Amino acid sequence: MDKAEEKKKVFRVFLVLVAAVILEMTSFIQFRALYNTARRAAQKKAEHILITSRYAILDVVEQAEQAIRDNMWIAQWCLQYPDSLASVSARIVENNKAVSGSTVALVPGYSRKFPLWAPYAYLSGDKLAYTSLATDAYNYPQQPWFTKALEKGEGYWSEPYLDEGGGNIMMTTYSKAVKDRNGKDAAVITADISLGWLWEHVGKIDSYNNAFSILVSRNGLLMVAPSDSLSMKTYLGDLAVKMEDKEHFRELEEGMISGKAGEVTIKVKHDTFHVYYSPISRTEWSMAVVVPEKEIFGDVWQMGLMAVILQVVGLLMLFFILRAMAKSWVDYQKARDSEEHMESELQIGRDIQMSMIPKDFSFPECPDLDISATIAPAKQVGGDLYDFYMRDGKLFFCIGDVSGKGVPASLVMAVTRSLFRNISALEDSPKLIVEGINRGMFDMAENEMFVTFFCGVLHMESGKLHYCNAGHNPPLVFTDHVEMLPVLPNIPLGIEPGVVFEEQTIRLHYDDAIYLYTDGVSEAENMDHDQYGMARMQAVLHERRSAQEHLNAVMSSVRSFVGEAPQSDDITMLFIHYLNHKQRTDVMEKHLILHNDIQQIPQLAGFVETIAEEKNIPQAMIMSLNLALEEAVTNVILYAYPEGTDGLVDLEAILRDDCIEFILSDGGKPFDPTATPDADITLGVEEREIGGLGIYLVRQIMDSVAYKRENNRNILSMTKNI
């Protein structure tokens, strides 16, 4: 692993660590918030439990106190008749469900008749029973409920106690002093209530699974405790001794006994308990709700744990994603490098290919030529080719399209191009060049490719263009109009060895041009798969421009037609503009007007002479032209115009570079000399007609003779090729 890789790895780890720190910080804040929320929720819940329990207790307490209040006046009234006090107790028990026993115990010595008097009415099963508490064993005046009630002067709730006689039920007694009319303490009235129901109300806490309540009396006696073995037997202070977390337990004990409300957290072994305590007024009890920390924060811890797990998983994923990304980035870079490498190879291929193709379009030794070419491969390297060069006053040129694209096509293109150069260095005939290339292609290793190919050899001096087309698109030839060059249906190169190709010839004149192209131009497709087509191409080429401007115009026309569509094929064009002034086709016209007089005939000799000078016509032809014209003109003079009438004979000579056209016209009567039969020159002296030789000679000398009658004029046109 190199240094850069090491650095990347370190960076990756660092990135994950930063992510972890950020995550943990946010999680911690979140966890704190959740913890506090859970803590407050637990407080609320505990308060709720404490309040509901307190009301439940106070409800019963109130019943007992109410019963005493209600019966106080009867008890006062009955003080004078102590033996009726039992009925007061009975009434209290009977009318109050919460009260299981009651007594009105006289203060010793208040009644002379009954120094100790404490009749006790209670429920034995469902029935009311009576007994007396004024026994030596019990000695009621010493009991706290009696002494404290008198001492306090108001209601007093006793410490809870177990009713040993009545099935070990936890009891408590409410006692209150009864004063006589003089305001003197006369008796103590009581109501016993069972605390068995406290379990129902206080012992169980539905909203927690493992929470519990404790109820402690004013002395710290556990009235309600999670374990039966502790209730009514153990004091909070006794438990504190056994606890490890004494400090907090003491705090709880003191808080509860002193009738305060509060919250203490106590550790017991491995568990932590949150204890919420609150006093219960009147009875001077204190109640506490004990909730294991697990219960309060269980969800929080669970959520925290989940969050931590998720975070770890997430971070691991992040780490792996980063690693995968780094790996794929490396792969991507590798791929890109190799792609770039391939691309640069292709670029080199293209450069080599382009270096094969002439890009210098100037021929200082031959100013009679304006030539330009362009090639735009569809892929980096293409299968189109063009070439041209000048040798011995001849322009050798070619255009070709290798079937297929890309590297294989470009190789075939390169081979074809070098075959063209090698063979055309020795051969002047396009037929032999094309046949040689075709043979050469079969000398190569077998391949499935073929090449459509057009080869031309333009003789700069004469303008003669010899060409051979091997299945390529016919080029366009520009004369005074634009047309397709006529081509023979030769098959493309590389299909059949030893094939014979046919050669054709045309003649270019000054300002003529030939435009060669590959089907990448005509078949360029736009987004709708419409093809550019010949018509558009010809429309662009219609204007007369320089070769380079022509190609630029076609290229930009193709590009604007194609639009966004990808280029489907190589686009290659070659434009050759022939500008040899010697081959000007400028038409020269000569005019001669004669009267219909035979004596005018000698003028024809001079007329022909001037034409001969212009066109450099050989002597023999001068005479025959003179003869033909004389015969034609004589015909008109003799036959078109009646004798004695005056008429004009109009002779016009149009001098073209390869022919002379003579137009003879007159305003005489219709006369078609071409309609007269030819003289029979095979006849003997005797049979031979005297006349008829004139028009015969015209036909013999001229290459074409045609008559027409137009605007009341005889028009005879005669053409002589030169």
Place this chain on the structure above:
Amino acid sequence: MEVFIEKENNVTIARFVGRLDTPASQEVSKSVEPILEDPSGTIVLDCKDMEYISSSGLRIFLTIRKAAASKGGNVIVKDINNDIRQVFMMTGFLNLFEIQ
């Protein structure tokens, strides 16, 4: 165009000088009338100095030839240049005359 006619014994020599074109033929046809009046014997048409001949000239030649043929005469065309020979060839006159 000028025609010089000389007659010596049985041989008539007509020497043509210049261009025997259509207007010239009109004159020449008059000039050769003496020959046509007596076409017997040998008639030599000396073309050494004749530069040109048109169909009307040929017609004169043919008239002389026909006249001679009718009287058993003989016509010799002498010293025609290449251009005129070409015309003779085109018109089949090479077969009608003895060319020297």
